[in-house]
Amino acid sequence: MPPDLLEFEEPIGVLLKEIEALSMLPQTPERQRSIERLQAEIESIRADLYSRLTPWQRVLVARHPSRPTVLDYVERLFTEFIEIGGDRRFADDHAVVAGFARYKGEPVMVIGHHKGGGGDTKQKVYRNFGYAKPEGYRKALRAMKLAEKFGRAVIAFIDTPAAYPGVESEERGIAEAIAYNLREMAALDAPIVVAVHGEGGSGGALGIAIGDRILMHEFAIYSVIPPEGCAAILWRDSGRKIEAAEALKLTAPDLLAFGVIDEIVPEPTGGAHTNPDLAASLLDGPLARALADVSTREPAARLEARYRKFRAMGNVGIAEP
Amino acid sequence: MAWFKKARTPRTSSTTEKPSRVPEGLWVKCPDCAQILYNKDLEKNLAVCPKCAHHFRLNAAERLRMLLDRGRWTEHHAGLSSTDPLGFTDTKAYRDRLRTAEQATGAKDAVVVASGQLDGIDVVVAAMEYAFIGGSMGVVVGEKITRAIEQALDRRQPLIIVSCSGGARMMEGALSLMQMAKICAALARLDRARVPYISVLTDPTTGGVTASFAMLGDLNVAEPKALIGFAGPRVIEQTIRQKLPEGFQRSEFLLEHGMIDLVVDRRELKATLARALRFMVAAPALEPQVAVAAMADADQSSR
Ligand SMILES: [Zn+2]
Numbered sequence: 077m078p079p080d081l082l083e084f085e086e087p088i089g090v091l092l093k094e095i096e097a098l099s100m101l102p103q104t105p106e107r108q109r110s111i112e113r114l115q116a117e118i119e120s121i122r123a124d125l126y127s128r129l130t131p132w133q134r135v136l137v138a139r140h141p142s143r144p145t146v147l148d149y150v151e152r153l154f155t156e157f158i159e160i161g162g163d164r165r166f167a168d169d170h171a172v173v174a175g176f177a178r179y180k181g182e183p184v185m186v187i188g189h190h191k192g193g194g195g196d197t198k199q200k201v202y203r204n205f206g207y208a209k210p211e212g213y214r215k216a217l218r219a220m221k222l223a224e225k226f227g228r229a230v231i232a233f234i235d236t237p238a239a240y241p242g243v244e245s246e247e248r249g250i251a252e253a254i255a256y257n258l259r260e261m262a263a264l265d266a267p268i269v270v271a272v273h274g275e276g277g278s279g280g281a282l283g284i285a286i287g288d289r290i291l292m293h294e295f296a297i298y299s300v301i302p303p304e305g306c307a308a309i310l311w312r313d314s315g316r317k318i319e320a321a322e323a324l325k326l327t328a329p330d331l332l333a334f335g336v337i338d339e340i341v342p343e344p345t346g347g348a349h350t351n352p353d354l355a356a357s358l359l360d361g362p363l364a365r366a367l368a369d370v371s372t373r374e375p376a377a378r379l380e381a382r383y384r385k386f387r388a389m390g391n392v393g394i395a396e397p
Numbered sequence: 398m399a400w401f402k403k404a405r406t407p408r409t410s411s412t413t414e415k416p417s418r419v420p421e422g423l424w425v426k427c428p429d430c431a432q433i434l435y436n437k438d439l440e441k442n443l444a445v446c447p448k449c450a451h452h453f454r455l456n457a458a459e460r461l462r463m464l465l466d467r468g469r470w471t472e473h474h475a476g477l478s479s480t481d482p483l484g485f486t487d488t489k490a491y492r493d494r495l496r497t498a499e500q501a502t503g504a505k506d507a508v509v510v511a512s513g514q515l516d517g518i519d520v521v522v523a524a525m526e527y528a529f530i531g532g533s534m535g536v537v538v539g540e541k542i543t544r545a546i547e548q549a550l551d552r553r554q555p556l557i558i559v560s561c562s563g564g565a566r567m568m569e570g571a572l573s574l575m576q577m578a579k580i581c582a583a584l585a586r587l588d589r590a591r592v593p594y595i596s597v598l599t600d601p602t603t604g605g606v607t608a609s610f611a612m613l614g615d616l617n618v619a620e621p622k623a624l625i626g627f628a629g630p631r632v633i634e635q636t637i638r639q640k641l642p643e644g645f646q647r648s649e650f651l652l653e654h655g656m657i658d659l660v661v662d663r664r665e666l667k668a669t670l671a672r673a674l675r676f677m678v679a680a681p682a683l684e685p686q687v688a689v690a691a692m693a694d695a696d697q698s699s700r
């Protein structure tokens with residue numbers, strides 16, 4: 077199977093092989109028609125598969141090794157990007173990107189996790205597979221405080237498996253770094269738009285995901301725990317990840333219904349990685365609208381609305397006599 | 398009735414969970430020093446082993462009793478309960494887990510919010526209940542703690558949160574995760590309003606609880622040898638493929654790394670909190686007098 081295909085896309089793999097075989101033979105009008113027919117069939121199979129993805133299949137798409145990264149979106153939708161680095165405390169964390177840019181001509185601060193998507197293993201190691209350490213969260217907050225200082229909006233791209241679960245993370249206070257971000261982002265006097273475009277991995281995702289408007293990509297996931305971890309704990313068998321993925325309600329439509337996100341960003345059929353240009357242009361509209369909406373508000377009203385938004389999270393699950 | 402019951406034996410690993418509550422029965426064996434203790438003596442000693450100072454876990458009511466004057470308090474929002482918003486089922490239905498936990502603890506969820514006095518100072522306290530699904534934080538815990546913060550803010554009374562929790566509650570999915578954001582947003586307001594907040598971390602405090610309110614106290618105080626961390630020790634061991642060193646993620650480790658202010662023996666806890674609160678709040682008798690005097694001045698000047 078071609079490396080870009082996911083396990084549930086195997087029917088597509090079979091057809092791709094046939095096309096490959098036909099392409100090796102001398103070209104004839106008849107063969108060309110066969111290839112075109114096969115390609116049409118692939119598109120129809122893909123459309124069918126992606127119109128009814130299961131939660132676990134969404135997990136696979138969201139984690140696709142070539143899923144577009146924050147920098148892929150910056151390249152396509154933003155101009156004059158200058159990456160800034162370091163938390164001024166300990167180090168520069170490459171699992172989190174931050175920088176100045178222009179969006180629709182307006183200066184904005186971009187922050188986001190980066191898993192090294194699309195790159196080789198070396199790239200992914202450089203990004204620590206998107207597992208941010210305390211310095212990553214502290215860098216992001218430093219960037220956001222700059223946005224506040226200079227009256228610019230923040231656009232946050234969320235895509236991480238989790239905060240880095242390692243010894244040095246604990247030593248340097250990963251819990252404090254996330255907690256502090258949650259508190260400070262809630263009160264940050266700058267418009268914030270969040271796009272959960274890949275994997276919204278628990279506290280590691282939330283640590284830079286407080287905002288006035290939360291967008292979520294069609295096939296992205298956002299969860300309190302990875303399905304494998306949930307299955308290992310509750311089912312005592314990480315193999316039950318498919319059931320756990322169902323139970324956790326981690327898909328964009330589920331989270332829209334619960335009020336955890338505000339809007340779903342459509343993706344190309346087959347997922348953002350199959351067509352990053354189209355994925356970017358599909359994000360452009362919702363992002364521009366959300367940013368315009370929240371930027372025109374009075375700061376006090378915007379902060380109050382942000383508070384009310386998160387204050388109401390979970391009301392759907394509470395009974396009060 | 399058993400004359401003698403052993404405390405739950407710790408699992409053999411450097412990262413074992415500390416033994417839990419004082420077991421029922423007349424006699425108790427300390428899991429740390431193996432001393433046989435008379436249960437009544439242990440209770441009088443705030444469930445701390447008189448020989449080795451091992452801290453047994455307290456439930457929410459015991460915690461409030463030891464912190465608040467005359468062991469008296471008013472409970473708030475006790476009726477809130479979870480509706481099981483995800484309709485979650487694993488090997489067992491979440492609804493059944495909730496029912497079992499309620500029967501075991503007499504509480505509807507994993508935190509008790511109370512107001513009372515600590516050494517004469519009016520305070521709002523939220524004490525977590527570990528016996529309720531591992532003290533996990535779902536929407537009810539999130540809501541009750543947020544209300545406690547808002548109450549502290551309204552009344553301008555110091556807030557104390559005693560954490561004892563495995564983290565966010567999986568069975569309520571991303572809604573549990575969002576409680577971290579909700580609580581921290583409320584804490585931002587409390588912070589800006591300069592109302593004191595003391596976080597007391599007890600064994601265990603992990604996951605989303607640590608990565609939200611437990612780390613945000615104006616003062617972070619931990620009981621000795623409590624497990625405190627973000628990622629679970631087993632998850633970290635899987636990541637680094639090594640055994641973790643003795644004492645990793647214990648209170649003393651966090652103190653050493655600058656994440657908490659103090660490690661305090663439970664028998665000194667109330668006195669320590671009282672002393673800290675006196676730094677943070679105006680002496681209770683003083684404030685009204687000043688206010689009254691100021692009003693009297695204003696009255697005179699307006700005449
Ligand atoms: Zn002992």
